[in-house]
Amino acid sequence: MNHMAQRLSKVVSRQEIAGSSLLWQSAACLPLSAQGCCQCAKACPTDALEFNGGIPSVTAQCTDCARCAAACPTDALQRKHFPAPVAKNVRSGEPVFIDCSKVPRPHSPEVTIRVPCLGAISTGWLLKLQDQIGDAPIVALDRGWCSSCRSGGDSACSATNVVADAGRMFADAGIPLQLQPRIERHPLRLVKMPDAIPAAVEETLISRRGLFSLGFSEAAGLAVGALNTHGASVDTALPPLGTVGRLIPAEQIRRMTALLSIRSRYPGSPATLPLPAVSIENNQCENHGICAAVCPTGALVKYGDNGAAGIRFNALLCVSCRQCERDCPQQAIRFTALRGTLPQDIEQELTRHPVKVCVKCDDEFSGAPGETCPVCRKTEALFVRRVVANEPSGNAVA
Amino acid sequence: MARWGMVIDLEKCTGCQACTTACSMENSRLPGENWQDVLFYNEGEYPSGKLTWLPRPCMHCENASCVDVCPTKATYKDKDGFVLINWDLCIGCKYCMIACPYGVRFYAEEKQKTLPDVREVWPSKDGKVWDPPWAMPEHMNDPKHGVGIQPRNVVSKCTFCYHRVSKAPQGTPDLDPNDPKTREFTPACVVTCAPTARYFGDLDNPKSYVRQLIAEKCGVRLQDHTGNRPQVYYLAGEAASIPETRSTRTRKV
Structure with missing residues (x-):
């Protein structure tokens, strides 16, 4: 992500969108990092705003009403x-x-x-x-x-x-x-x-x-x-x-x-504060941390301390893009829009998994069941005997 | 338009790891991050157990699960059959690593398993993972196709030596390291393979030798039940066995 940040830092200044009074800051725009935010395009009353390759443009239909800007969660x-x-x-x-x-x-x-x-x-x-x-x-x-x-x-x-x-x-x-x-x-x-x-x-x-x-x-x-x-x-x-x-x-x-x-x-x-809420089913979660990786604002982060690892959530940073829900391989994550949150619950731990050591490669892992880490298990699976239908067994000399 | 594929003859493979080394040198891999690896495993029980091995490059699947899951469309299937990563788009979420049934994707930020940590010995100044003294020339770095030394926090994988193969003339049926015309376009592991256990060619070209090999020697794809349809085929012959089936298979006459 470092090179991405470098690339984006070149474009922190806002650029004008031709044909409107809008200013766009690509570094703050969600469609670049999360698919399917496009709140601006949905808010447009005349369907004048379009995203092509992550870059917005307006058609002649634009009325300059700035509803799109109001819908933007990140002020892009x-x-x-x-x-x-x-x-x-x-x-x-x-x-x-x-x-x-x-x-x-x-x-x-x-x-x-x-x-x-x-x-x-x-x-x-x-x-x-x-x-x-x-x-x-x-x-x-x-x-x-x-x-x-x-x-x-x-x-x-x-x-x-x-x-x-x-x-x-x-x-x-x-x-x-x-x-x-x-x-x-x-x-x-x-x-x-x-x-x-x-x-x-x-x-x-x-x-x-x-x-x-x-x-x-x-x-x-x-x-x-x-x-x-x-x-x-x-x-x-x-x-x-x-x-x-x-x-x-x-x-x-x-x-x-x-x-x-x-x-x-x-x-x-x-x-209570009207903040979005996220919950993760601890049994289903395998602590891959994909939700934390795709979260565009860092509301979901991975943590690891005292022999445990998991996901922490900060409701203040969540922009309700629901990227985490879409990308969870276990479908363990659930998003709830604008729930009354008590101020002390803004930051909370969603999951907690004990950290285990793989018996094969001595690497630490958490979340996945069993004694071996997911990488070793995948390699093992390559050598599992599997019966393939319509396959000649033994020496199939015709 | 081609559909490049590899055939590995397990009967010929000696498990010498020359391909692993060649790949590491060609693509400046970190120690332990072997895009192309040879896996050794025990087959059978004592007293009839034996050590066998399996070279494992990226399978460049036709229906790759890594491509399907990528949230930023950084991993893609090239028109010539390569599965490549655009490092400019990759956010390092590692979803593809979970999805891949062959375990051929790598994330360099993991704990280094060999000492010393070469990332500290040859640190990079421009956001790359490391800066080895034997890196490929700067102009050949191609982050859009995942060629070269990767930036930090991205997933990397075998590219079928995209920087070589993509320069091959259109319509070439086979990339044979013994043919002076095609040697420079052939992937590093194929060029270096001492027992010539590897063949590389266009699976869509009716004239290609790889197609002939797959047909005659009953080429098998690993983990075929996943529906990924790899473009790397294994030949078992009479002497070797393929873990997928554990059956020795012979030429159909």
Whole structure:
């Protein structure tokens, strides 16, 4: 994996995807290391995003709604100039609005964050905003346009899912109900809807200083700057990412840091975190460690200590790609999406096998049954007498 | 388009391990990481027991289980019948090593079994496993086909000497080390085999000698019940036996 990391380190800077406002960082993209993530392509309302040989491209159908970027678990895709989850002039207790940037500016309330599309908000972004604005609730404005908009998708309002997700997380974490984000219906006449999402640069009013810092951050490679604006701080109490080339589950970290930060203001109630869970059947597992090898974020790792070996799981790092489940030769691993996890259960041991010494080659092995290691057993199997059908036995001289 | 295959005549094989050594030198293998190995085993019980042996290269199966399981499609079946590893894609998960019924795949990060650890004696500066003084020329390194010294944390295997065989002219039926025209394209183990127990040729070419040998001498594939359909055939003749069947088989007349 070392050479892979070397190769990938050359491409840590983000590259533009032609025909859209998207920036793509190949080093953070899952399809390169795990087959079948493609959450971005699934999220696209117009099927404009395609992956060819692990490299994304967009067709003319792209509406620049950035729903794909919201679906990306590792921040490999981002939209240029996507507003940071920070609101100005917030008054305590009064809501902060989120509005579609298609809505003419005079129609938006005073304290509003205008996003390219309401579907482009990720849960992490919403929680991060909630953490920033304190006790003011977030209100997404439903203009009744989503069903007529090309970027709209299926639901009546694009923000439905993400608002529901955040609400559920707040409820599980024991955060007061009045803080839960909600959708308010403020319909506008459809004739006011522009065809396309306004270009991001016109949309953002930035100060002179802001312009310079923007210019510098783009010149210096957006990777770091974008991480900061999106608020995925990696320095929180996380275990070190052991293997080089492993990806950072930025969205999940953003969610959990925000959630824990908000929760720390409301102590007392029992809280669970909405994290994915993985379980391994200890009897079936042969401790090959393939799950740990294919895990793109290092959520599953092999350990070996005190005469035992097995697999350890860190729920914070899991991006729910389910690669481990697909690749387990014993099919011993089971994945459960978003289960309420107690904070002390975030990191846990999934399996434990005693370490044995092979009677043939003196190598240590664990997991496999018997006295000989799997390698020696395989060699032995080459010499096992096997009866082959229709085979002449003995001297078959015709 | 060819389908390269090997025939090993167990009647002729003396178990001298020249092929193992030639392979190690040709491909700069670590000691103990023998892409081509000769396995020795005891047959029968005392007092009629005897020591027999079996040369075991990669079988380059037609229906290779290692290719099926690879999560990153790093292992692939080449159009000319080679089963190769693209080291740029391999993540070293070792699934292929579990899937392979012949045990002919290797992972160099395992504990070194011989001393001194040559990886420390000749350490590599550019992320390779080691940097031996007798490595093949730099320009011949071909990580896309798994030729040369592998980077760290990848699985490696016999390539049927891809760097030689792939240069053979189209339509060559056999790669015979005794023919000056084809000697340079012949795999190292075949070239070096002192008792000429190995034959290498195109299994799809009706003119090839390997096809004739398999047909006449009743070539047998190892572990055929797995459905992998190897492209390495063993000939037992009258004097030798093949572990797959343990029957001595003779020419069909």
